[in-house]
Amino acid sequence: MSQHDAVLFANEAFYLAFSSQDLAAMTDLWASGVPVSCIHPGWPPLLGREEVLQSWEGIFSGDAPPAITCHGPRAHVYGDAATVLCFERIPESYLIATNIFVREGGLWKIVHHQAGPTNGGPVSEHGGELPMVN
Amino acid sequence: MSQHDAVLFANEAFYLAFSSQDLAAMTDLWASGVPVSCIHPGWPPLLGREEVLQSWEGIFSGDAPPAITCHGPRAHVYGDAATVLCFERIPESYLIATNIFVREGGLWKIVHHQAGPTNGGPVSEHGGELPMVN
Numbered sequence: 001m002s003q004h005d006a007v008l009f010a011n012e013a014f015y016l017a018f019s020s021q022d023l024a025a026m027t028d029l030w031a032s033g034v035p036v037s038c039i040h041p042g043w044p045p046l047l048g049r050e051e052v053l054q055s056w057e058g059i060f061s062g063d064a065p066p067a068i069t070c071h072g073p074r075a076h077v078y079g080d081a082a083t084v085l086c087f088e089r090i091p092e093s094y095l096i097a098t099n100i101f102v103r104e105g106g107l108w109k110i111v112h113h114q115a116g117p118t119n120g121g122p123v124s125e126h127g128g129e130l131p132m133v134n
Numbered sequence: 135m136s137q138h139d140a141v142l143f144a145n146e147a148f149y150l151a152f153s154s155q156d157l158a159a160m161t162d163l164w165a166s167g168v169p170v171s172c173i174h175p176g177w178p179p180l181l182g183r184e185e186v187l188q189s190w191e192g193i194f195s196g197d198a199p200p201a202i203t204c205h206g207p208r209a210h211v212y213g214d215a216a217t218v219l220c221f222e223r224i225p226e227s228y229l230i231a232t233n234i235f236v237r238e239g240g241l242w243k244i245v246h247h248q249a250g251p252t253n254g255g256p257v258s259e260h261g262g263e264l265p266m267v268n
Binding site: 034035037039041042043044045047074076078079080081085098100102111114115116117118119120121 | 168169171173175176177178179181208210212213214215217219230232234236245246248249250251252253254255
């Protein structure tokens with residue numbers, strides 16, 4: 001598997017943990033040896049592993065389960081760091097996300113997530129990597 | 135200068151180019167040898183150097199000059215890549231931004247920028263690195 005594909009795989013695992021409210025998986029997906037941060041839509045930034053994981057615990061224990069799917073991921077690998085941009089489909093609209101990964105113990109772990117509003121969305125939903133609109 | 139400080143310096147240069155509408159400086163600040171991307175608030179993602187720089191040209195030539203300042207930057211260095219999270223003060227409110235840098239020719243160049251809404255803001259504006267609220 002190329003590093004590009006491995007990063008996309010880690011990104012997919014992130015959204016699987018997110019949508020299935022799997023806190024153990026989410027905990028494992030975040031890097032543990034380097035600083036991490038997270039910006040949920042409209043929130044202030046969360047800094048540090050404890051604060052970030054507490055936010056996921058809160059989201060997963062909320063009344064509304066996160067009905068979210070990832071669309072059109074684009075990965076860019078910069079040595080031992082990588083970014084994935086993707087659309088997040090939430091009920092009736094899309095968000096746009098930046099996810100940042102670093103290699104830790106040979107595995108790509110997430111170190112940062114920011115999601116926010118967008119006026120765009122993936123053009124097509126027919127298989128493979130989805131294009132992004134301009 | 136530490137890499138941490140060098141990244142903060144590059145981030146400061148980004149906001150100086152932004153607020154002074156300096157397209158030449160902005161062009162120089164973006165990486166040229168690796169993929170770049172940009173998500174302006176509410177926009178779809180822009181992919182590639184040409185598309186990203188065109189967006190800055192459009193923003194700088196608009197009717198409303200970008201009255202924007204950076205507050206509370208936090209840098210994290212991951213080898214040859216780095217992130218800066220910061221608040222962007224715009225008239226009457228704040229945005230929250232993720233900026234990603236990579237080292238290119240010994241200099242930190244920006245490869246990605248995402249800004250979006252936040253309900254937070256820096257707690258204090260009294261010198262130095264500003265804290266972020268939880």
